[in-house]
Amino acid sequence: MIGALGVATAAPIAVAAVASADTVGTGIALLSAIGAAAALVAAVALGSSVEAVHGDGRSLSVASETPTLERARTVVADLPDRARWAIVGDALVRVAIVGVSPFLVLLVVDYEPVGFSIGGFTLAPIAVFGAFVLVEAAGAILGAIGSPRVRSSVDRRVLLAVGLVGVSLFPMALVAAPTSAGVVAVLFGLFGCRTAIEPLRPTVGASARDAPIPGSSATEDVRAVVRLAVVLAPLVAGVLYAVDPLAAFTAATTVGLLGVRELGRAFQFGRDG
Template sequence: MTPDSIRRRTDPDHLDIVTGRPAAAAAVVGFDVAVFAALRYAPEYLRLLGNGPLFIGLFGSLAALIGLVYPAFDAGLDRLGSLAGPVLAGLASFGLVCWLLVPQVGAGRPTTLVFVGLLLVGLWPAFDLGIGLDAVVPRHVAERVPHALRHDRASRYAAILLGLPAVVWVLVEVSPARAAIQVVLGLAAGLGLTTAVFLAVRDDSTIGVLSSPSGEPSTARRRRLRGALAAFRSLPRASRQLALGETLVALAVGMVSVFLVITVTSVLRIDIVLLGFRFRPDAFFGLCLLAETLVALVAPRPLDHLADRLGRERVATALLLVAALFPVALVAAPANPAVVAALFAAFGLYHAGLPLGRRAVESTLDADDVDRYRLLRATVRVPTALVGGVVYAASPTLAFGLATVVGAVGVREFLVGATWPVEST
């Protein structure tokens, strides 16, 4: 069973959305958003429990490793058959419970329970089980969605925009911040168990085990990973520099991603009153995520049109530059809510343009090289959060500044590759 087959087990058709099973689809979408929120707030939760940047960086690197390794062992899920979805939802929920128990078991100290929880929670996003907004919206309504909002990631971003305000509301209403995050984790765990029940009781008589489009076994995938670096070195110079540039920017983002919430809550410490409600720094970070996600939702189509007019490489270079400058701009920003929210909105442009940048790189590669590049890119990103944690422990400004330097080098490499004469392969 592949990630694609598991995902299809929870698609709108199999859940009979219009014909009587909207609750199951809503539960899956809700749990997807809940896991997203839990992972984004986990670094702040660990900080509030007394853990330092090094431990948090290790947490981020393990999360990246999980995303890389778990899909390679998808064949092992064949034994679960139709129970794959319920079992994984239940295990992810138990992982969230593990995080809830950390203060009692670990007394604020680093504990293996944190990593056990991460290993379990990581099952859900690693196999991409979330089904998106289209699962809870009837097809005739979905067809009315503006064409500008129809793209590959639109349903996920829309689901986050719908679900994240509930998380922010909990963070506003519950004090202190540690208790608020624990409530979010508890609600997410409960939603995950509900999702597991809904998926377990639905009728799967018409659902078979679907194979991967590529049909590639995980052992072959691991063999290609071992040969990816050699293949990268053999690429034409222009292709190699495009790939290197895009990867370096991804590494820069990986160095700081796990520390964004901590920077907002403990460095900038933005505390605002909006519409009569007090938003602590942790709640304000939720507003920043909403701004980032909103831009990521609405920007892809305009960026594609801009790329058609100005050239794909030019637009991709500009978006990589935005991502490279974001870390130093954030850590050096004044504690002004509008400025910080605008920076996160600008960062959303990078996420909106990720497919554009990757197409610019992958259009210069053959099919085998594309697969090798994706594996290599994901692999080299694994240690970046740990590296960021080591530097962040010395100085947040130094860590975010170093990330910008790495990103700037990546932008330069990408720009050189985009302007280098085309070589025949």
């Protein structure tokens, strides 16, 4: 639910930042600067502390050794195969989607402009994108609300796999979709519903208690590396977008599907899991 509220809060901020700028490019630069600063501060802060919980439920924040890539590699290598596949797979999906997300506005407003007209009323592509973000926020809230019921009625492994496939296909689906406001709005709404599978994802930290692969909750060292990769992902996606927007979105879907394949290795449908 917190993730859904985060999306809902970020939606008007993103729209306002882009709309207040003279050009879409300026708005993207503004959002990128704010997002990068916040992400770096959060990554450093979270990477330098760990939450230790006592038996009586009280929590105490204590300093921990700064996580390193070598330590993370060692920790991952020591994990059981299924847990390692699950963590790496989910991390790949997360990095792929976070990397391409800042460029969704450029896709909808500039690369494949999506406008909306009804009668004498017309919305410019930038205004339509604002509506898409709000639709995504609504989907996020609905996904969070319906998550407990869905998780109790559907095999969690199937739910996680199908959900991550849908999330991974989102970038290419946007590229392939017709420039119809209705179609694109549906895609954004479905994308927002990804909050329904957040409690099942191994890389989200303590809330991964419902992850369908036993022991797959990422350690602090691994989560720190994932956070760093998430911060750097938009830079790589930005280079690809500068070369060719289609390259950036194709790469995102490809990396995401590779992550789903890796995570799928952890599933053993013939056993409890």
